[in-house]
Amino acid sequence: MGRAPCCDKANVKKGPWSPEEDAKLKAYIEQNGTGGNWIALPQKIGLKRCGKSCRLRWLNYLRPNLKHGSFSEEEDNIICSLYISIGSRWSIIAAQLPGRTDNDIKNYWNTRLKKKLLGKQRKEQAARRATLRQEIKSESQSFMAPSGVVLNQQTPNYYWPELPSSAIMPAMNPSQDSHFCDQESLKSLLIKLGGRFSDDHQESNMASTVYPLDGSCISTQDQPYSSSMNMLSSSGTSIASTESPCSQLPNTNYAVSGAAGPSTYQGLDRFPVELHELMYGNQQQLESLESLYGIDNGANGVMSAGETTSWGNVSSLAYPQLVSELETCLQNQPQDHSSFEVSSYFGPK
DNA sequence: AACTGATTCAACCGCGGGTAA
DNA sequence: CTTACCCGCGGTTGAATCAGT
DSSP states (O other): OOOOOSSOGGGSOOSSOOHHHHHHHHHHHHHHOOTTOTTTHHHHTTOOSOHHHHHHHIIIIISTTOOOSOOOHHHHHHHHHHHHHHOSOHHHHHHTSTTOOHHHHHHHIIIIIHHHHHHHHHHHHHHHHHHHHHHHHHHTTTOOOOHHHHHHHHOTTTTOTTSOHHHHOGGGOTTSOSSHHHHHHHHHHHHHTTOEEEOOOTTOOSSSEEEETTSOOEETTTOOSOOGGGGGSOTTSOOTTSSOHHHHOOOOOEEEEOOOOTTTSOGGGHHHHHHHHHHHHOHHHHHHHHHHHTOOTTTTSSOOTTOOOGGGGGGGGSOHHHHHHHHHHHHTSOSOOOOOOSGGGSSOO
């Protein structure tokens, strides 16, 4: 069955908004609110616009406290960090950048940030390849180490050279515990969001399993598009379109239990492995990121298949300050949250 | 000054989720 | 349970603008 159109396409104006239309819409909403019905709104105020168009105009342009200037370094870092963690969930990313809209951030990422990072990445790759070639040459007679080992030891920040060390987190520093700090933050954050983690893995024999509290069970083997960070948001709750994102952060209603690897990963220690698996299971995201960073599955001679690269710790890129801010927000939230579906974050879009 | 290709960003489109009837 | 509708999201488009020649 076909979907009914949201409005009469023949009788609605399209294209750029005139100042008069803006003024009408703004005045009405500021005085009366949206009335909870965008579709009916344009008729009420005599605008020949689709309700969706009105909504978009208000959210992206007319609503108060919007920033329209250039993005700061800090904002860049937050966007990068969150993109790595959750992918193109622009509304969630926007919720962490007050005054920015999801559309703004999406455009900024697609047109500038991606290229900026790509340019730096390529420079660094070239430099490192040269260095590597030289070292392999000089050491090849006495020692032959897998290239990935060499890379990881020498270039812990390989994939995000421009992120400040504070954003990279200890996971990127091989001299420290590679997982614990930030993933613990994430974990506690997820718990505060209302979910729970099952550290009792005895019952599980799946690679990685998410247990929404509604009783259903999602195996990440069956549903490869998953990431623990994906659970930070609700499909059913608007975050981006509010002026106070914190208040809109959804409560999660899920639990995560980890890989059931025989005693290799126990309790909390298993969490990093889950993230690793989840990220590796996210083919769509991985491909886009590979494309972004020019990774070609080892064919470029820098990486080799199966190596534990930075991607294994990819969750550690989450901006730690951001995590703590989220935690603060969540502490201020009322406890009576409606549940939301985890399942919407599994399975390719 | 004129042309052309690249870039930006506001707006559109279609889809999935939620929900009331 | 099904249907119809609205909302919100992410991907895409295309006009406007910029930069280079």
